[in-house]
Amino acid sequence: MQGSERMKNRWFMWLLGTLCIIGVTLFIASFMQTSENSLLCSITRARQQLTGPTTSMQLRAILHYATSQIVPQQSLSEITVTFDVLQALNRPANFLVFGLGHDSLMWAGLNAGGTTLFLEEDPKWVQTVLKDAPFLRAHTVNYRTQLREADQLLSSYRSEPACSPATATLRGNERCKLALQNLPDEVYSTEWDLIMIDAPKGYFAEAPGRMAAIFSAAVMARDRKGSGVTHVFLHDVDRKVEKVYAEEFLCRKQLVKGVGRLWHFEIPPRANHSRDDERFC
Numbered sequence: 001m002q003g004s005e006r007m008k009n010r011w012f013m014w015l016l017g018t019l020c021i022i023g024v025t026l027f028i029a030s031f032m033q034t035s036e037n038s039l040l041c042s043i044t045r046a047r048q049q050l051t052g053p054t055t056s057m058q059l060r061a062i063l064h065y066a067t068s069q070i071v072p073q074q075s076l077s078e079i080t081v082t083f084d085v086l087q088a089l090n091r092p093a094n095f096l097v098f099g100l101g102h103d104s105l106m107w108a109g110l111n112a113g114g115t116t117l118f119l120e121e122d123p124k125w126v127q128t129v130l131k132d133a134p135f136l137r138a139h140t141v142n143y144r145t146q147l148r149e150a151d152q153l154l155s156s157y158r159s160e161p162a163c164s165p166a167t168a169t170l171r172g173n174e175r176c177k178l179a180l181q182n183l184p185d186e187v188y189s190t191e192w193d194l195i196m197i198d199a200p201k202g203y204f205a206e207a208p209g210r211m212a213a214i215f216s217a218a219v220m221a222r223d224r225k226g227s228g229v230t231h232v233f234l235h236d237v238d239r240k241v242e243k244v245y246a247e248e249f250l251c252r253k254q255l256v257k258g259v260g261r262l263w264h265f266e267i268p269p270r271a272n273h274s275r276d277d278e279r280f281c
């Protein structure tokens, strides 16, 4: 009897030991699986943060351009200059665009997750565009210039202290006609990573011309407080006014690329400008 009791105890101990080993193995395996899952989740999350999940803006852009006969005026190689900068930044950017057009949804889609703000001269055109794309953010701008004044403004701005590169501001700067002085606060308080100048109209004498947009972009870029440069893109540089104003305010030495009719400038903050502040360039 004693012998069979001992056998039973030994058998029971063996069974208990085996169950314990299986239990501990299962526990460790399930723990490993959970941490593996959470590792996979974090990798996926990190990758999504890096490349970004597809946003509603991007989907709307795909839908729009897949069903529209009208395409942006800039060519693929011109658009690619801005596209490459947005890709290289690898983060949502602050993108200020002069002009609403058939390219607007494309810029907003390429900067999905960032802030893309449009400044448009024509209030009726703002309404027309926003009726179909109310998710775009646009403000109407009042220009105080006309294209026919371009030469005179260029030769006289140096004698107006309010236009001086050392001190020129934009908000409320009524004395400097080249300063866009009456924009919404958001435009002044945001540090723009990219500024696209593809408006206002500059192809007839009474049109506002791009003089004030170019001057104001230069002032904004030079006022940058954060790290890095401001990327300024100017379209229609085959025209005299665009070219001459770019050379005066955006500077040849800061021109990093020219493709088709588009120039790309990288403008450092004023603290980094090596020359004294008597000239923009």
Ligand SMILES: C[S@@+](CC[C@H](N)C(=O)[O-])C[C@H]1O[C@@H](n2cnc3c(N)ncnc32)[C@H](O)[C@@H]1O
Pocket: 071, 072, 073, 074, 098, 099, 100, 101, 102, 103, 120, 121, 122, 125, 198, 199, 200, 201
């Ligand atoms: C040279 S266009 C820029 C066009 C833009 N890059 C594009 O691809 O559509 C600049 C200005 O023309 C005007 N504009 C452009 N398309 C228009 C349209 N279909 N009807 C009325 N005005 C338009 C707007 O005032 C705009 O700011």
